[in-house]
Each structure stands twice: as C-alpha cells, then as structure tokens.
Amino acid sequence: xxxxxxxxxxxxxxxxxxxxxxxxxxxxxxxxxxxxxxxxxxxxxxxxxxxxxxxxxxxxxxxxxxxxxxxxxxxxxxxxxxxxxxxxxxxxxxxxxxxxxxxxxxxxxxxxxxxxxxxxxxxxxxxxxxxxxxxxxxxxxxxxxxxxxxxxxxxxxxxxxxxxxxxxxxxxxxxxxxxxxxxxxxxxxxxxxxxxxxxxxxxxxxxxxxxxxxxxxxxxxxxxxxxxxxxxxxxxxxxxxxxxxxxxxxxxxxxxxxxxxxxxxxxxxxxxx
Amino acid sequence: xxxxxxxxxxxxxxxxxxxxxxxxxxxxxxxxxxxxxxxxxxxxxxxxxxxxxxxxxxxxxxxxxxxxxxxxxxxxxxxxxxxxxxxxxxxxxxxxxxxxxxxxxxxxxxxxxxxxxxxxxxxxxxxxxxxxxxxxxxxxxxxxxxxxxxxxxxxxxxxxxxxxxxxxxxxxxxxxxxxxxxxxxxxxxxxxxxxxxxxxxxx
Numbered sequence: 001x002x003x004x005x006x007x008x009x010x011x012x013x014x015x016x017x018x019x020x021x022x023x024x025x026x027x028x029x030x031x032x033x034x035x036x037x038x039x040x041x042x043x044x045x046x047x048x049x050x051x052x053x054x055x056x057x058x059x060x061x062x063x064x065x066x067x068x069x070x071x072x073x074x075x076x077x078x079x080x081x082x083x084x085x086x087x088x089x090x091x092x093x094x095x096x097x098x099x100x101x102x103x104x105x106x107x108x109x110x111x112x113x114x115x116x117x118x119x120x121x122x123x124x125x126x127x128x129x130x131x132x133x134x135x136x137x138x139x140x141x142x143x144x145x146x147x148x149x150x151x152x153x154x155x156x157x158x159x160x161x162x163x164x165x166x167x168x169x170x171x172x173x174x175x176x177x178x179x180x181x182x183x184x185x186x187x188x189x190x191x192x193x194x195x196x197x198x199x200x201x202x203x204x205x206x207x208x209x210x211x212x213x214x215x216x217x218x219x220x221x222x223x224x225x226x227x228x229x230x231x232x233x234x235x236x237x238x239x240x241x242x243x244x245x246x247x248x249x250x251x252x253x254x255x256x257x258x259x260x261x262x263x264x265x266x267x268x269x270x271x272x273x
Numbered sequence: 274x275x276x277x278x279x280x281x282x283x284x285x286x287x288x289x290x291x292x293x294x295x296x297x298x299x300x301x302x303x304x305x306x307x308x309x310x311x312x313x314x315x316x317x318x319x320x321x322x323x324x325x326x327x328x329x330x331x332x333x334x335x336x337x338x339x340x341x342x343x344x345x346x347x348x349x350x351x352x353x354x355x356x357x358x359x360x361x362x363x364x365x366x367x368x369x370x371x372x373x374x375x376x377x378x379x380x381x382x383x384x385x386x387x388x389x390x391x392x393x394x395x396x397x398x399x400x401x402x403x404x405x406x407x408x409x410x411x412x413x414x415x416x417x418x419x420x421x422x423x424x425x426x427x428x429x430x431x432x433x434x435x436x437x438x439x440x441x442x443x444x445x446x447x448x449x450x451x452x453x454x455x456x457x458x459x460x461x462x463x464x465x466x467x468x469x470x471x472x473x474x475x476x
Binding site for chain 1: 313
C-alpha cells in the first residue's frame with residue numbers, strides 16, 4: 001500500500017483517538033485562548049445591561065440533555081448576568097427534560113447571589129403546550145403560571161406582583177437546541193412585540209440568523225463560542241471557556257484531516273491520469 | 274359523518290383563529306382567550322393519548338413476542354418514572370431526580386457527543402473538492418470551523434468577522450428563501466386541511 005493510499009484510508013479508530021485527544025487534552029490545562037466578542041452576543045449583553053433593577057425577565061430552558069454541553073454553560077452565565085443585574089427572574093421550560101437543568105441553575109444562582117426565593121427569582125416549571133403557553137403569557141401570566149414548581153400558588157408569589165403580560169416582561173431568553181426559539185419569536189415577538197433573545201447550539205444558529213438580522217431576536221448566542229464570548233463579557237470564565245478550548249482543537253484536527261484527505265485524493269487522481 | 278364532523282370543527286376553529294387575528298376588540302380578545310384555554314386542554318389530552326398509544330403498541334409487542342426486551346424497557350421506564358414522580362416526589366435528591374441526573378442526562382449527552390467522532394470520520398472520507406460547488410462548500414466550512422474557534426482569532430482577527438459575514442450574508446439569503454418557501458407551504462397545507470382537501474390526518 002502506497003503512502004497516498006494509507007493517507008486516504010486512515011482507520012476509523014485512529015481518527016476517533018485523535019478527536020478524543022483533541023477534546024480531552026485542553027480540559028486538563030487551564031489556559032485562555034483569544035476570543036473576539038461578536039455583535040450578536042454583545043447585543044444580548046447590552047440589552048440586559050440597559051434594563052433597570054427589578055425588571056421581570058423570562059429565562060426559558062428549552063433543551064434536553066443531548067445538547068447539554070453547549071446549552072448548559074450559556075444558561076448558567078446568562079442566569080448569573082440576570083442575577084448580577086438584580087432583575088426579577090422567571091425560570092421556566094417548554095421541554096420536559098429541561099426541568100432538571102432549570103432547577104439546577106435556579107438552586108445555583110439562588111445560593112451564589114443570595115436571592116430571595118419567589119421575590120427575586122421564581123421557578124415555574126414545565127409547560128407542555130409550546131404555542132398555548134407562549135400566547136397565554138401574552139394575555140395574562142396568571143392563566144399560565146398558576147403556581148410555581150414547588151406548588152406555591154400564584155397569588156402568594158411576590159415576584160409576580162404588578163406583572164400581567166409581555167408589556168411588563170421586558171425580555172425573554174430562550175435557550176434551546178431545537179426549534180423552540182422560533183416559536184417564541186413567532187408568538188411572543190410577532191404577536192405581542194416582546195423582546196426575545198436566543199441562546200442556541202451552533203448548528204441551530206445558522207438557521208436563526210435571518211431573524212436576528214430582522215431584529216425579531218434582539219441578540220443571538222450561538223453554541224459554545226457564544227457562551228464563551230458571554231463569559232468573557234462578564235469576566236466569569238467558566239465551563240464555556242474550557243469547552244471552547246476543546247472545540248477549537250477538535251475543529252482544527254478535523255480541518256487538518258479533511259485537508260489531508262483532499263491532498264491524497266488529488267495526488268491519487270493525478271497519478272491515475 | 275365520521276369525517277365530516279372533524280373537518281367542520283377544523284374549518285370552524287381555523288377560520289375563527291385566522292379572523293380574530295385581524296379583528297381588534299373585546300369580543301375578539303375573549304374568543305382568543307377561550308381558544309387558548311381549549312388549546313391547553315387539547316394539548317394535555319394529546320399527551321394522555323400519546324401515553325395510551327405507546328402503552329398499547331408495546332403491550333402488543335410483548336404479546337406477540339416481537340422486540341420484547343425493548344418494549345419491556347420502554348414500559349418499565351415510562352411507568353417507573355411516573356410512579357416515582359407521583360408517589361415519591363421530584364425534588365432534589367429524590368429517586369426520580371437521581372435517575373434523571375445519573376442515568377438520563379449522561380446517556381442522552383453521550384449519544385449526542387458520539388456525533389463528533391462520526392462527523393470527523395465522515396468528513397475526512399467524504400468531504401472532497403470534486404467540483405466548484407463542493408469546493409465552495411469546503412472553503413466556507415473551513416472558514417466557519419476555524420473562524421468560530423479561538424484559532425481563528427489567533428490566525429487573524431478578521432477571520433471571525435469573515436465567518437460572521439458568511440452567516441450574515443450568503444447564509445441569510447439562502448435561509449430567507451427557504452423560510453419563505455416553508456411558510457407558503459404551511460399556508461397552502463393549512464388551507465387544504467381546513468377545506469377538507471387534505472384528509473390523510475383523519476386516517
């Protein structure tokens with residue numbers, strides 16, 4: 001077997017090992033690679049910064065564990081920003097498997113920022129009907145958030161005082177690996193003119209750019225990079241920054257493999273001629 | 274009548290839902306609120322129907338001895354979690370929570386993470402600059418893959434902006450075209466369903 005043939009037929013296990021190492025090695029070391037903050041992420045940050053203290057904001061965990069590595073870091077960093085700005089945070093989920101992460105982030109920021117439960121932050125749980133829930137909040141949150149996740153009725157929750165619908169809720173942040181941000185955009189922004197920001201997986205980001213450009217999303221956080229950029233803005237380097245190092249190296253290895261495959265392919269084609 | 278009544282309901286509710294969007298006033302608002310309440314109820318019923326359907330399907334498999342193991346696991350997981358959640362709570366530290374955190378989350382995340390390995394292997398084998406279109410695709414992929422990583426910033430601070438431009442301009446143009454096509458398709462299909470031309474959902 002010639003060298004070209006060998007390069008064209010690298011065994012699958014070798015590629016798997018290379019990718020595995022590229023992902024694993026950066027996790028062992030603590031270092032910061034340069035990262036430029038792009039406009040879609042900066043827009044979300046700036047919008048949150050512009051909100052006055054006590055403004056109600058929805059943070060919706062619309063994802064399941066399969067997209068956990070990308071979505072969880074952005075959930076955490078966004079929740080931290082909202083808590084740092086002392087906004088009134090309504091945590092919810094439109095995905096059945098999202099409740100676990102929502103609860104986890106809820107507990108973490110409750111403790112870290114010494115927030116008062118049901119006053120500064122409230123976890124309203126999971127809602128099965130996406131369109132009906134989003135539209136329902138636009139009419140009257142009382143009809144949707146009948147109680148919080150722990151069963152405390154609506155009227156006893158201080159965080160809901162004086163809040164009726166999207167006119168009072170100044171921002172909705174949806175974090176997802178599926179099409180739920182589009183539902184928020186269509187129903188909450190389209191019908192009620194609500195401000196919606198989306199945090200999505202890198203794959204989904206390309207699909208949502210048209211809506212960001214048309215300002216139907218006020219900002220867009222795309223994948224691990226978006227989350228790492230946000231961590232940089234908050235100067236709170238955490239999971240996304242670490243993950244970004246791994247992704248950078250894995251992508252680099254992937255590009256090298258594709259280049260190698262193409263060089264061998266062209267050499268072989270030339271030889272045949 | 275088995276088909277006519279559902280089609281009439283779809284036509285009636287669809288027309289009301291469509292018209293009320295363009296009519297401003299208290300009557301329109303109350304109709305809309307009523308529709309939303311029904312919507313939530315119907316969605317709740319849909320979940321119950323889905324659970325019944327899933328149970329029947331897998332019981333049928335168990336009876337016929339077809340895919341017995343998978344059907345057994347599905348039913349035990351479904352009803353096991355319901356029983357644990359309803360009778361023993363879903364709070365932090367509960368068995369329900371532990372199964373979610375230590376079984377479901379790692380399994381789900383692992384399955385998805387394997388994609389990275391298969392994608393690397395598949396792109397190495399199949400991603401070839403065979404003609405102009407595939408070369409353009411390859412170049413855009415390189416710019417995006419490197420541009421959106423830290424290596425992009427190391428190589429040149431213009432590379433992330435170039436990757437962003439690809440998303441903002443060529444990608445945007447293509448996505449808008451696709452989205453408009455999808456929207457027109459949805460509109461046409463909705464009309465066909467409302468007018469009873471498309472009846473496959475009744476079977």
